[in-house]
Amino acid sequence: MFEVVAFYLFAALTIVMFVITVTSKNALYAMSSLAAGMIFISAFFFLLDADFLGVVQIIVYSGAVMALYAFAMMFMDTTKEVKENNPPKKIVFFLSGMIALLLVLILLTPIISDKVKALYPMSDEIGNTEAVGIVLFTKYLVPFEVAAIMLLVAMIAGIILASKRMDESITLKIDQEIEQKGAE
Amino acid sequence: MSGLEQFQDRNVSQNYYRVKIEPYPKTPWEKFKRVVRKSLKPDLLIGLKITLLEMLRFNIHTIQYPKEKLPVSPRFRGIHRLLRLLESGNERCIGCGLCEKICISNCIRIDTKPDENGRKIPTEYTINFGRCIFCGYCAEVCPELAIVHGQEYEYASEQRAQFAMKEDMLTPLDKLKEQKEYPGFGAPTPAADKLIKKTPLAY
Amino acid sequence: METAFIIETIVKILVVLGLFSALAGFATYVERKVLAFMQRRLGPMHVGPYGILQVLADGIKLFTKEDFIPQGAVRPIFMIAPVITAATAFIAMAAIPMFPEFTIGGYTVRPIISDMNVGLLFVLGVMGIGLYGPLLAGMASGNKWSLLGAARTAIQFLSYEVVTGLSVLAPVMIVGSLSLIDFNNYQAGGVGNWLVWKQPIAFILFLIAGFAETNRTPFDLLEHEAEVISGYATEYSGMRWGLFFIGEYANMFTIGFLVSLIFLGGFNDLWFIPGAIAILLKVFFFIFLFIWARASWPHVRPDQLMWLCWKVLMPIAVVNVVITGIVMMFF
Numbered sequence: 001m002f003e004v005v006a007f008y009l010f011a012a013l014t015i016v017m018f019v020i021t022v023t024s025k026n027a028l029y030a031m032s033s034l035a036a037g038m039i040f041i042s043a044f045f046f047l048l049d050a051d052f053l054g055v056v057q058i059i060v061y062s063g064a065v066m067a068l069y070a071f072a073m074m075f076m077d078t079t080k081e082v083k084e085n086n087p088p089k090k091i092v093f094f095l096s097g098m099i100a101l102l103l104v105l106i107l108l109t110p111i112i113s114d115k116v117k118a119l120y121p122m123s124d125e126i127g128n129t130e131a132v133g134i135v136l137f138t139k140y141l142v143p144f145e146v147a148a149i150m151l152l153v154a155m156i157a158g159i160i161l162a163s164k165r166m167d168e169s170i171t172l173k174i175d176q177e178i179e180q181k182g183a184e
Numbered sequence: 185m186s187g188l189e190q191f192q193d194r195n196v197s198q199n200y201y202r203v204k205i206e207p208y209p210k211t212p213w214e215k216f217k218r219v220v221r222k223s224l225k226p227d228l229l230i231g232l233k234i235t236l237l238e239m240l241r242f243n244i245h246t247i248q249y250p251k252e253k254l255p256v257s258p259r260f261r262g263i264h265r266l267l268r269l270l271e272s273g274n275e276r277c278i279g280c281g282l283c284e285k286i287c288i289s290n291c292i293r294i295d296t297k298p299d300e301n302g303r304k305i306p307t308e309y310t311i312n313f314g315r316c317i318f319c320g321y322c323a324e325v326c327p328e329l330a331i332v333h334g335q336e337y338e339y340a341s342e343q344r345a346q347f348a349m350k351e352d353m354l355t356p357l358d359k360l361k362e363q364k365e366y367p368g369f370g371a372p373t374p375a376a377d378k379l380i381k382k383t384p385l386a387y
Numbered sequence: 388m389e390t391a392f393i394i395e396t397i398v399k400i401l402v403v404l405g406l407f408s409a410l411a412g413f414a415t416y417v418e419r420k421v422l423a424f425m426q427r428r429l430g431p432m433h434v435g436p437y438g439i440l441q442v443l444a445d446g447i448k449l450f451t452k453e454d455f456i457p458q459g460a461v462r463p464i465f466m467i468a469p470v471i472t473a474a475t476a477f478i479a480m481a482a483i484p485m486f487p488e489f490t491i492g493g494y495t496v497r498p499i500i501s502d503m504n505v506g507l508l509f510v511l512g513v514m515g516i517g518l519y520g521p522l523l524a525g526m527a528s529g530n531k532w533s534l535l536g537a538a539r540t541a542i543q544f545l546s547y548e549v550v551t552g553l554s555v556l557a558p559v560m561i562v563g564s565l566s567l568i569d570f571n572n573y574q575a576g577g578v579g580n581w582l583v584w585k586q587p588i589a590f591i592l593f594l595i596a597g598f599a600e601t602n603r604t605p606f607d608l609l610e611h612e613a614e615v616i617s618g619y620a621t622e623y624s625g626m627r628w629g630l631f632f633i634g635e636y637a638n639m640f641t642i643g644f645l646v647s648l649i650f651l652g653g654f655n656d657l658w659f660i661p662g663a664i665a666i667l668l669k670v671f672f673f674i675f676l677f678i679w680a681r682a683s684w685p686h687v688r689p690d691q692l693m694w695l696c697w698k699v700l701m702p703i704a705v706v707n708v709v710i711t712g713i714v715m716m717f718f
C-alpha cells in the first residue's frame with residue numbers, strides 16, 4: 001500500500017522535475033529541479049530495498065549537480081532568464097520524443113514477455129553493500145577496473161591542463177605590477 | 185592607578201616587544217618543512233588552553249552599562265555647562281560673544297543686554313546639540329572660563345531642546361557649592377601660577 | 388504490528404523534531420554564554436535570570452519579523468532554500484541511533500527512526516545535501532555577497548565531502564559495515580575498544596571535516612561577516628533565517644552523535660555511567676568543542692581552506708586508508 005503510493009508520488013515528482021529542467025529558461029530553476037529529480041530517483045532505490053544504491057545516488061548526484069551550479073555561477077546571471085537565439089524546431093521535439101518512446105519500448109519488452117530474471121537475487125545473509133561488491137568484483141571486474149583507469153587518466157589530464165600556471169600567484173603578480181607602475 | 189592618573193599615563197611603549205618573524209620559505213622543500221613544523225607545534229592547543237583557562241578563572245570584565253558606569257575623564261567633552269562665580273554666585277559669562285564667533289558648526293546663539301549695573305549679561309544662551317561636534321573650541325576661547333564641557337554623555341532625548349537651554353546648562357544657585365572647575369580645554373594648567381612671568385616694566 | 392510501527396515512527400519523528408529544535412535554541416544560549424565567558428564577558432543578562440529567556444525573546448523576534456523577499460530574487464527558490472537546510476538536518480537524524488534500546492511498559496523502543504544498513508552513508512549524504520540550502524539561497528538572492536557565499540559553499544562542499552568520505556573509510560573497513568549500530572556494537576568492550584585508538588588520524592580528519600560541513604568557525608567562510616556581510620544569508624530575515632540557524636545547530640548535534648558513535652564508543656556503558664548518559668556527555672562535549680574552537684581560533688582564508696583540504700587532509704586520508712588496508716591484509 002505504502003509502496004504503491006510512494007512509487008506513484010515519486011514517479012510523478014521526478015517527471016515534473018525533469019520537465020521543468022528541460023523547459024525552464026532560467027538556469028537556476030533548471031538546475032534546482034535537476035538536483036531535486038536526481039534525489040527523487042533515489043527514492044525508487046529505497047523502495048526496492050537497495051539502500052546502498054539509493055544513498056550512492058544521493059551522494060554522487062548531489063556532488064555532480066553542485067559542480068554544475070558552480071559552472072552556471074561562473075557563466076551566467078542565474079537570476080535572469082536566458083534568451084535563446086534559435087528557438088527549437090518542432091522536428092527536434094518530435095524526434096527526441098520518438099527516441100524516448102523507443103527506449104521505453106525496448107526496455108519494456110523483456111518485462112512484458114516475463115523473460116526478465118534476477119541474476120543475483122537478494123538474500124538475507126548478504127547485505128546490500130556486500131551484494132554490490134560481489135557483483136562488481138566478480139562478474140564486472142574488468143569493466144570496473146577499466147573504468148577506474150579511465151577516470152584516473154581523465155583526472156591526471158585535468159590536473160595537467162589546469163595546473164600549467166598554478167604556481168604563479170595572481171595577487172603577488174598584481175603587487176609587482178603596482179610597484180612597476182609606481183616606479184615609472 | 186585610579187581616575188585621572190590612569191588617563192594621564194600615556195607611556196605605553198614600555199610594554200612593546202619585537203615579534204620575531206622567520207624568513208619566508210623559498211623552495212618547496214622548505215615550505216613543506218615549515219608546514220610540518222607548524223602543524224606539529226601545539227599552537228592550536230595552546231589557543232584552546234588559553235580560552236578554557238579564561239573561562240574557568242571567570243575573570244569577567246563586563247560593565248553592565250545602565251546599572252554600572254565607567255568613570256569618565258574630567259577632561260571629557262560632554263554636554264556643556266555654564267558656570268557661576270564661586271563667591272558671588274553671579275554668572276561668569278560676560279556676553280563677549282567669542283564662543284558664538286568661534287563655533288565651527290555655528291551652533292551657539294547668545295543674546296545679551298546690559299543689566300542695572302551696566303554689566304552685559306546674556307539673556308539667552310543656547311547650543312544646538314544637533315549640530316555641535318563637541319570640539320571644545322568654545323570652552324577654549326572663553327576668557328572667563330564660563331562655558332565648559334560637563335561629564336554628561338547620554339545625549340539621547342525626546343526633544344531637540346533638551347540640554348540646550350541656558351537654564352539646563354547653568355549651575356543652579358543652590359548647587360553652587362558642588363560646582364567644580366573644569367580641567368580640560370581652555371582651563372589654566374595646574375602649574376599656571378609658577379609658569380607665569382611678570383611683565384617687565386620696559387613694555 | 389503495522390499500525391504500531393507507524394505510530395511508533397511518527398512519535399519518534401515528532402520527538403526528534405521537537406527535541407532538537409528546542410536543543411538548537413538552547414545551544415544558541417549556551418554558545419553565547421560560553422563564548423562570553425571565554426572572552427571575559429557576561430553574555431546575555433537582561434531577559435530572565437541570567438538571560439535564560441533570551442532564547443524565547445529571539446524566537447518571538449524571529450517569528451514576528453517581516454518575511455522579506457528582495458525584488459531581484461528568484462522567489463520560489465529563495466523561499467525554499469532555508470527549508471532544505473533545516474529539513475535535511477533533521478532527515479539526517481533519521482538514521483542515527485541516539486540511545487540504547489529501552490522498554491516502556493513491556494514495549495521495546497529502539498531510538499532510531501529508520502534502521503537501514505547503510506546508515507553512515509545516508510547521514511553523510513543527506514548532510515551533504517544540506518549544503519544545497521546555502522548554495523540555492525546565495526544564488527537566488529540576487530546579491531553579490533550572497534553569490535560569493537554560494538560560491539564558497541560549492542567549493543567547500545565539493546572538497547570536504549571528499550575528506551569526510553575518505554577519513555571514515557578506514558573505520559568502515561575495520562568494522563566491516565556501514566550501519567551505525569554495528570559501529571556501536573563493535574566498540575562494546577569498554578574504553579580500550581574505542582575506534583579512536585585504532586584510527587586516531589581518521590578521527591582527527593573526520594572532526595576537521597565536520598567543522599567544515601557544519602561551517603563552524605575555523606571554516607565559516609560561507610557567512611563570515613568581515614568578508615561577505617553574512618554570505619548566503621545576507622538577504623534573509625525572520626523565520627527563514629531562523630531555519631538556517633536551526634539547521635546549523637541540528638547539524639552540530641548530528642556531527643556530535645556521528646563522532647561519538649563511530650570513534651568514541653557510542654552508547655555503550657562507560658564504567659559506571661549508563662550508555663544513554665554516556666553518549667549525551669560525549670555529544671555535549673563536541674558541542675562545547677565547536678564553541679570552544681570558535682572562541683579560540685581565527686578563521687582561515689578560502690585559499691588556505693582549499694590548500695588544507697587538497698594538499699594536506701586528502702593525502703593524509705588516502706595514506707591512512709592504504710595503511711589500514713595493508714595492516715588488515717597481513718595481520
Ligand code: SF4
Pocket residue numbers: 276277278279280281282283284294325326327328329330331
Ligand atoms: S560664554 Fe564665554 S566666550 Fe561665550 S559669551 Fe560668555 S564669556 Fe564670552
Ligand code: SF4
Pocket residue numbers: 286287288289290291292311315316317318319320321322323
Ligand atoms: S563644542 Fe565646538 S561645535 Fe560645540 S558649541 Fe562649542 S565650539 Fe561649537
